[in-house]
Amino acid sequence: MIAANDCLLMSGALFALGVAGVILRRNILVQLMSLEMILNAANLALAGFSRAHGNLDGQVMVFFIITVAAAEVAVGLAIVVILFRLKKTAHVHELAGLKL
Amino acid sequence: MEIHLLKSEMAVALLMGWLLLVDLFMPRIPKRYLARTAVVFLLGITGWLVWTGAGVGERWMEGVLVGGGGMFVLDGLALWGKEFAFWAALFAMVAGMRFAGKDDDHLVERVFLQLAACLGMMLLASASHFALVFVALELVTVVFYVLVASRRHDGLSVEAGVKYLIYGAMSSGVMLYGMALVYGATGSLGFAETARVAAQPTPPMLLKMGLLLMLAGLGFKLAAAPFHWWAPDVYEGAPTPVTAFLATLSKGAGFVLLVRMLTVAFGGMKEFWLPVIGVMAGLSLLFGSLGGISQTSLKRLMGYSSVAHTGFMLLGVAAVSCAGLGGVLYYLTGYLLANALVFGVMCETSGENPYQEIREYAGLGARSRWLAGALLIGLLSLSGIPPLAGFVAKLLMFKAAWQGGMTVLLGIALLAAVVSLYYYLNVIRHMYAGEPVLTDGLRVPYGVKLLQGALAAGVVAVGFFPGPWWDGSLMIVRALAGR
Amino acid sequence: MIFAEYLPAALQAGIALAFVAAMLIVPPIVAKKGAPNPAKDSAYECGLPAAQSGRPRFSIKFYLVAILFVLFDIEVVFLYPWAVVYKEMLREGLSILFSMLTFLAILFLGFLYVWKKGALDWK
Numbered sequence: 001m002i003a004a005n006d007c008l009l010m011s012g013a014l015f016a017l018g019v020a021g022v023i024l025r026r027n028i029l030v031q032l033m034s035l036e037m038i039l040n041a042a043n044l045a046l047a048g049f050s051r052a053h054g055n056l057d058g059q060v061m062v063f064f065i066i067t068v069a070a071a072e073v074a075v076g077l078a079i080v081v082i083l084f085r086l087k088k089t090a091h092v093h094e095l096a097g098l099k100l
Numbered sequence: 101m102e103i104h105l106l107k108s109e110m111a112v113a114l115l116m117g118w119l120l121l122v123d124l125f126m127p128r129i130p131k132r133y134l135a136r137t138a139v140v141f142l143l144g145i146t147g148w149l150v151w152t153g154a155g156v157g158e159r160w161m162e163g164v165l166v167g168g169g170g171m172f173v174l175d176g177l178a179l180w181g182k183e184f185a186f187w188a189a190l191f192a193m194v195a196g197m198r199f200a201g202k203d204d205d206h207l208v209e210r211v212f213l214q215l216a217a218c219l220g221m222m223l224l225a226s227a228s229h230f231a232l233v234f235v236a237l238e239l240v241t242v243v244f245y246v247l248v249a250s251r252r253h254d255g256l257s258v259e260a261g262v263k264y265l266i267y268g269a270m271s272s273g274v275m276l277y278g279m280a281l282v283y284g285a286t287g288s289l290g291f292a293e294t295a296r297v298a299a300q301p302t303p304p305m306l307l308k309m310g311l312l313l314m315l316a317g318l319g320f321k322l323a324a325a326p327f328h329w330w331a332p333d334v335y336e337g338a339p340t341p342v343t344a345f346l347a348t349l350s351k352g353a354g355f356v357l358l359v360r361m362l363t364v365a366f367g368g369m370k371e372f373w374l375p376v377i378g379v380m381a382g383l384s385l386l387f388g389s390l391g392g393i394s395q396t397s398l399k400r401l402m403g404y405s406s407v408a409h410t411g412f413m414l415l416g417v418a419a420v421s422c423a424g425l426g427g428v429l430y431y432l433t434g435y436l437l438a439n440a441l442v443f444g445v446m447c448e449t450s451g452e453n454p455y456q457e458i459r460e461y462a463g464l465g466a467r468s469r470w471l472a473g474a475l476l477i478g479l480l481s482l483s484g485i486p487p488l489a490g491f492v493a494k495l496l497m498f499k500a501a502w503q504g505g506m507t508v509l510l511g512i513a514l515l516a517a518v519v520s521l522y523y524y525l526n527v528i529r530h531m532y533a534g535e536p537v538l539t540d541g542l543r544v545p546y547g548v549k550l551l552q553g554a555l556a557a558g559v560v561a562v563g564f565f566p567g568p569w570w571d572g573s574l575m576i577v578r579a580l581a582g583r
Numbered sequence: 584m585i586f587a588e589y590l591p592a593a594l595q596a597g598i599a600l601a602f603v604a605a606m607l608i609v610p611p612i613v614a615k616k617g618a619p620n621p622a623k624d625s626a627y628e629c630g631l632p633a634a635q636s637g638r639p640r641f642s643i644k645f646y647l648v649a650i651l652f653v654l655f656d657i658e659v660v661f662l663y664p665w666a667v668v669y670k671e672m673l674r675e676g677l678s679i680l681f682s683m684l685t686f687l688a689i690l691f692l693g694f695l696y697v698w699k700k701g702a703l704d705w706k
Contacts (some may be wrong), residue, residue: 009286015277015677022270031266038273045280053287058280061231061289063660065276068238070657071270075242079249079261080648086255117692124699 007048014041028083032076039069105174109222112143116215122323131207132197138211142218146186149172149179170290171229171473174563176576180429181225181356184436188352189218191440192345194551199341199447203302208270211251217243222355228291228364230279233300234355237275239320241268244346248338260337267320267330275317281310291365299368305420310371315376316362322354324414325383326487332391335403340445340450343399344443347406348436355413355432359425362417363580370420377418382512389516392523398456401523402439405482408520409435415497415506415513422577429573430566431497434481434489437558441478444552452538458527464535470544472531474552482557483524484517489562496570647702658690 016039021034043062049056103110110563119138122129166173193214200207220239227233245268249261283289286297299305316327323331335343366373388408395401413431416424446456448471453460464470481490494517501510562569617623665683670681697703 011277011280015273018273019270022266028262028266032269035269035273038270039276042276042280044274045277046283049280049284049287051641052284055287057231057287057289058283061234061279061283062527064231064235066660067657068235068242071242072238072245072272074654075245075648076265076269077646079245079258079265079664081643082249082252083258083262085643086253086258117689120692120696124696 007044007051011041011045011048014038014044028080032073032080035076036069036073039065105172105226108145108149109283111148112142112215112219112222115141115145116212116219119208119212119215125257126308131204135193135197135207135211138215139190139197141273142186142190142193142215146183146190149182149186156498157234157337170292171232172223172226173228174226176579177356177360177429178226180573180576181352182222184352184356184432185218185221185225185349187440188221188345188349188436189566191215191436191444191555192341192349193445195344195440195447196339198444198548199450206250210247212520213247213250214374217247217345217349218412221349221356224353225356225360227357228360230282230289230291233361234272234276234279237321237353237357238272240350241272242267244342244350247342247345248334250342251339254339256337256375257339263330263337263563264334271317271320271327273317274320275314278310278313278315278317281306281313281467283310285310291361294365295367298366303369303372308369311366311369311373314378315373315380316356317362318358320382321350322410322414323351323384323403323407324380324410325407326380328384328387328410331407332395332400332403335406336397336400340399340443340446343402344447347402347443348374348439351406351410352432352436355417355428358417359428359577360580363425363577367581374418374420377414378506378509381411381418382509384408384414385512385516386411390521392520395523396458397462398458398527401458401527402442405520405524408516410512411484411516412497415501415509418506418509419497419500419504421500421504422574422581423496423503425577425581426570427496427500428570429576430562431493433569433573434559434562437555437562438478438481438488438490441474441552441555441559442482444548444555445475445478448542448544448548458530459534460537461527461531462534463531463539464542465532466536467539468544470549470552471542474556475531476528477556477559479527481525481563483521485521487560487563489559489566492563492566639666644705651697651702655694658686661686 018034018037018041021037022031025031025034042063046058046061046065048058050056119134123131123134193211196210196214198208200210204210217240220236220243223232223236224240227236245261245265249258249263251257279289282294285304288294295306297303320330325456335346338346362373362377381425384407388404388406388411392401392404392408395404409431413428413435416428416431418424419427449461449464450456461475464475466496477488481488484490484494486492498510499515501513662683665679669679
């Protein structure tokens with residue numbers, strides 16, 4: 001039997017890994033993957049809590065998150081492709097036109 | 101089915117579909133005409149919403165219509181947010197058409213996306229369920245990723261798009277995780293159930309963590325410090341009309357959501373979120389005002405200015421009184437009008453001054469009295485000079501903070517107001533007293549003059565006669581808090 | 584003891600892990616690694632020298648198709664649960680049918696756009 005607590009631990013780990021990935025990695029594609037990981041951490045937590053509470057709200061929310069994540073990733077990849085055409089790079093540290 | 105509650109949203113969605121279909125199957129129709137038609141239609145929908153909203157007056161303001169099992173509410177705040185979305189989209193669309201030039205192949209797509217963001221904020225204003233909050237908020241943000249990167253041949257625009265995408269998506273993820281934790285604590289994604297659990301004497305730890313994460317994510321959308329670092333970069337890199345849209349619509353959307361979420365869903369946890377909002381307000385005020393001092397680009401300056409304004413508005417939220425929250429709505433009204441003025445002028449001059457260097461504004465006062473006047477009124481209102489809208493708005497915030505007993509924050513806010521006064525006045529100094537770079541006159545079409553005149557009149561009117569605006573805002577917030 | 588039936592699997596996993604570990608650890612100890620030289624790094628006796636990088640760049644069109652695939656593929660997330668409850672919900676009225684038709688119409692609009700703009704042409 002998988003308890004909600006285990007789900008929460010697992011999703012917390014995924015979330016932390018995702019955030020660390022976005023902040024630490026410098027390749028935009030890897031950052032996008034880490035973003036997916038954050039969203040999936042939320043998915044896992046929602047599914048786990050949904051089971052613990054015995055209602056389906058959380059699982060329905062997961063459907064919407066999957067859809068939105070797909071839209072986000074599509075837009076993200078498109079922007080990265082444009083960036084690559086313009087600058088021949090997919091690394092954040094080479095984006096120095098704007099101060100950050 | 102309560103589908104009739106979605107009338108205004110459906111009207112906008114139909115307009116979007118119509119626009120796309122006509123553009124696809126009748127490519128001979130000039131895009132400019134299509135874009136203008138869309139503006140006229142949207143103006144019509146706006147007028148209709150204002151008319152029906154105001155016509156039924158009390159019922160809309162006091163009462164509340166609930167649909168979708170408590171997912172969608174139509175009350176004063178929702179109506180206010182929808183109207184804000186309409187006006188922000190209208191200004192951005194007009195600015196975008198002025199900015200685009202005659203040979204823009206993607207004008208219709210741009211208008212389509214702006215309408216989509218408008219639709220997102222309309223849904224967000226009514227959302228009282230975290231699923232709808234998430235989808236509506238993402239509709240706004242994903243559209244903005246595209247819009248920010250929409251000048252595909254301009255490296256800065258694409259770069260800004262990438263930055264906004266990465267950090268925006270991360271903040272959405274953080275916010276989403278917060279929602280998941282709230283769901284874990286309450287067993288429901290609705291605001292009503294959340295409010296019930298939050299009102300307990302000791303709210304569960306999960307709920308607190310969830311709220312913290314959501315505030316962090318929302319702080320990003322609002323450009324509130326310490327999550328503000330993207331704002332100057334993205335504001336500078338994005339095409340000017342998109343920056344205008346970003347500064348008005350995404351801020352309005354964030355605040356409408358924040359006000360509804362904190363009063364309706366988390367009203368019982370004031371002691372918990374009050375210090376968080378207070379710290380965010382103080383930091384935003386400091387970073388926004390001090391960061392703007394050394395800027396040389398007006399667009400970047402507006403980025404810092406927007407951070408500072410977020411700080412002022414958060415001050416009203418932190419006051420947790422009807423006066424404070426009503427002040428936020430009033431502030432947003434003045435902020436929208438003044439920003440529309442400033443960015444409108446920036447779009448007019450963007451052809452000769454693509455990077456919006458402040459020193460190239462030198463001599464604008466002599467080149468076009470009209471544009472200079474519009475910029476002057478907009479900047480003066482933003483800096484809070486009496487008797488313009490920005491002054492009354494700041495005064496309301498200070499008063500709310502004073503009544504809330506937040507003397508430290510009040511001190512920071514006064515300091516920030518003085519410091520930001522410096523950088524706004526610096527632009528005005530350049531405009532009227534600087535050594536001109538260009539001297540030829542600027543031609544401004546009558547339509548633009550009319551719009552800017554109306555906006556300037558609006559800024560003055562909201563400042564001179566704050567009564568109706570203030571009463572309306574107060575009524576909305578009282579109805580919200582009373583439920 | 585229910586874990587008893589997993590014993591063979593555990594044994595096999597243990598042996599596999601031990602084997603892999605041994606293969607990774609023992610050779611560097613037993614064999615001495617000589618200095619690398621070009622002849623050693625080249626393909627040994629048979630095979631051709633590498634003509635290009637192992638990670639070739641491929642056409643940007645693949646990305647476009649992949650992005651479109653993701654977008655239109657994800658609709659199934661909603662279609663599947665809809666199909667499961669469809670028959671049951673139909674008794675309560677036609678709204679379930681019309682809500683899905685609306686959804687598909689919006690999706691179709693996007694498809695039309697993609698098609699007319701030529702994103703599906705492989706040229």
